[in-house]
Amino acid sequence: MDTKNSTAAGSTPAAADTKPILEVDGVTLQYKTKEHLITATYRVGFDVYPADRFVLLGPSGCGKSTLLKGIAGYMKPVEGAIRLKGREISDPGPDRVMVFQEFDQLLPWKTVKQNITFALQNGGKSSSAAEANDIAMEYIQKVKLSGFEDTYPHMLSGGMKQRVAIARGMAMEPDVLLMDEPFAALDALTRLQMQKELLQLWEDTHFTVLFVTHSIEEALIVGSRILVLSPHPGQVKAELNAFDLNHENVGSKEFVRVQQRIHDMLFADRVLEDEIQAGDKG
Amino acid sequence: MSKIPDVLVRPEFEASDIGKASTADVARKLTLMERISDMNSVRKLSILVIVIVAWEIYSQVSGVSELVLPKFSATAWALVDAVFSEKLLYMVWNSITVLITGYAIGIVIATLLTTAAATTRFGSDILSTLTAMLNPLPAIALLPLALLWFGLGADAIIFTLLHSVIWPVALNAHVGFMSVSDTQRMVGRNYGLRGIVYVVKLLIPAAFPQILMGLKIGWSYAWRTLIAAELVFGGSISDTSEGASGGLGWFIFASQMDLRIAYVFAGLFMVILVGVVVETVVFNKIESLTVRKWGMQAR
Numbered sequence: 001m002d003t004k005n006s007t008a009a010g011s012t013p014a015a016a017d018t019k020p021i022l023e024v025d026g027v028t029l030q031y032k033t034k035e036h037l038i039t040a041t042y043r044v045g046f047d048v049y050p051a052d053r054f055v056l057l058g059p060s061g062c063g064k065s066t067l068l069k070g071i072a073g074y075m076k077p078v079e080g081a082i083r084l085k086g087r088e089i090s091d092p093g094p095d096r097v098m099v100f101q102e103f104d105q106l107l108p109w110k111t112v113k114q115n116i117t118f119a120l121q122n123g124g125k126s127s128s129a130a131e132a133n134d135i136a137m138e139y140i141q142k143v144k145l146s147g148f149e150d151t152y153p154h155m156l157s158g159g160m161k162q163r164v165a166i167a168r169g170m171a172m173e174p175d176v177l178l179m180d181e182p183f184a185a186l187d188a189l190t191r192l193q194m195q196k197e198l199l200q201l202w203e204d205t206h207f208t209v210l211f212v213t214h215s216i217e218e219a220l221i222v223g224s225r226i227l228v229l230s231p232h233p234g235q236v237k238a239e240l241n242a243f244d245l246n247h248e249n250v251g252s253k254e255f256v257r258v259q260q261r262i263h264d265m266l267f268a269d270r271v272l273e274d275e276i277q278a279g280d281k282g
Numbered sequence: 283m284s285k286i287p288d289v290l291v292r293p294e295f296e297a298s299d300i301g302k303a304s305t306a307d308v309a310r311k312l313t314l315m316e317r318i319s320d321m322n323s324v325r326k327l328s329i330l331v332i333v334i335v336a337w338e339i340y341s342q343v344s345g346v347s348e349l350v351l352p353k354f355s356a357t358a359w360a361l362v363d364a365v366f367s368e369k370l371l372y373m374v375w376n377s378i379t380v381l382i383t384g385y386a387i388g389i390v391i392a393t394l395l396t397t398a399a400a401t402t403r404f405g406s407d408i409l410s411t412l413t414a415m416l417n418p419l420p421a422i423a424l425l426p427l428a429l430l431w432f433g434l435g436a437d438a439i440i441f442t443l444l445h446s447v448i449w450p451v452a453l454n455a456h457v458g459f460m461s462v463s464d465t466q467r468m469v470g471r472n473y474g475l476r477g478i479v480y481v482v483k484l485l486i487p488a489a490f491p492q493i494l495m496g497l498k499i500g501w502s503y504a505w506r507t508l509i510a511a512e513l514v515f516g517g518s519i520s521d522t523s524e525g526a527s528g529g530l531g532w533f534i535f536a537s538q539m540d541l542r543i544a545y546v547f548a549g550l551f552m553v554i555l556v557g558v559v560v561e562t563v564v565f566n567k568i569e570s571l572t573v574r575k576w577g578m579q580a581r
Contacts, residue, residue, distance in 0.1 A: 074468060092471040102465045109487045109576045122483070123473040154577025172473075 019086075020047035021208055022071065022176050026080035028233075029063060029070050040066035041234035043080065046227050048176065051206040055223030055242075057213060059266060063234030064212045068180050071210065072098045084175055094123030097174040101181040103161045106153040106168075112140060113149040116168045123172055139167040142201060159190040166198070170207065177209045183218070195221050196247060216262050220245045220255060228265055237265055352544040360544035361551060370533060374552060377529035380436050381508050384443025388500065391444065392452035399456050400481075406456075413453045421446035421507040429515065439511045446503040454496025458489030491573045498565050502557070509534075509553055530556075 024047070029040045040063030048054045056064040069075050071082055073092040082089045084096065097119075099105070106115050116136035117129070126132040140149050143163040153161055162182055169177050183191040195218065202209070213219050219226050224243035229236060242258065249255050318324055338354040340346070348356070364370040395412075398405030421442045428438035462485055470484035486493070512531025528536070534549035573579045 069468075072468070072472065074471070092468070092474075094472065094474050096472075098468065098472050100465050100468070102463070104463050105465050105469050107466065107469070107484075107487070108578050109490070109572070118483075119473050122475055122479075152576055 021050050022048040023083040027077045028079035029066050030078050039233040053224040055211045055219040055226045057219040058229030061231040062229040095175045097169040097172045098178045099165045099169045099182045101184050111150050112164050116171050119168050139171040143167040179211045356544045357547040361548035364548050373533050384440040388444045388447025392448045395452045396455040400459050413449050417449040422510045443504050446507040447500040450499040451496040455493045458492025462488040491578050
């Protein structure tokens, strides 16, 4: 239960000689509330390889968002280490760009294009305004927002805002793109559309992405590899492959089987109260 | 088998061709009348006209003394006369000069206080304690002290203005900084913003709605304080452009001493006019160029 299962290690897409781009090594993360010291994750370890669509999946309270914040550099682990390209992470930086769930991640005083150029210029990706402008326009076009480049965020729908955030993240060309439930606040149809578009974008450039979700279905569709976390505190329960599951085979026998397997994993050993609680929050 | 279903089962259907909706207006131009009545300025102006007409009729019909309530027409003439032959506009300018001086110095001090409050816990404690203590104190109550310390003159008035500007501006800016969302803070740090760059490029624009509100409140407090202070001591600001002595408040006070009540009303009208122009024209312009354009207006 608390050991890493190396299921089907041979079928991992990464070749044996490829080095992981991100190593999370026995990481325990804690944060304080007014009354408690909460242990969010306990000795969690996993490796992310280049071009992975790596999903952190688990119910509320499994510390998956906290883990992402640790990787982004907003929190320091009390135990263990997080290494990006072999270098230990100490601060937030533009080599790991975060896409948040909240729509207010776009700076409201900047237009769509300015939001992207702001990131590029302050993150040190482009030195000249003209270059930043060109890159921004390229990514705006990629996320199908051409014509909206001079629009302010408050005029955009939720889905469009998330597209801008994704464009901003991708334009930075980070070593790993961190996505914290980016589609959770969207309606079901838009969410489906966004999942498809994200996969199309991945087909283009094969960027490395770390994706947090509490939806088993979304994890299977978006992810190529899935880390299943148990709650209170978050511990690794399994690491599974899902690179052959996508929108086309939702509802297929194989898809449902894996879905059921994860569901059992997460809910099998829990009492009824816990289930109700998780259902309420999630 | 013949169990009655719980729901009434009806046949399904699918429209083969819905065609074009031909009857209803999908989008219709508003009529001229509809557009005029939608204009804020038109509606508010008409209220003003009603008040003026009521005033004029009342003062004509009731035979009320000119010393109590002058006619609107007399007030309007007094205003024109004051502007052209009593240098009222210079007096207004005198007032505004003092006001702007006090306002500017107040903003500088408020900025320092807010910076201290944003960066250290001690600074934050200082700000909240001082604000809690001094904000309820009407600035005009400090005038006797100010006269003692700075003597009869513009300095004393500027001192009281500072008091009316600093606290609302600093308090609102501080609240604005505190309420910048965690997500936006994280976004800023994600792109490597640090220190003063982080404050200037992220915190200030993110807190701008609150900052602007503080500036507005500070301005309106200062304007009220200034007029009140001038009413009592304003004759002493006589370093005066073009020989007009004192400010607008002093003009009102002096007119009352001379029993020129229409001129008192003209002075009051000028106070309102300056207040409205600054609040609606200047601040509205700033708002429409910033927070309203960004969809960040505090409601």
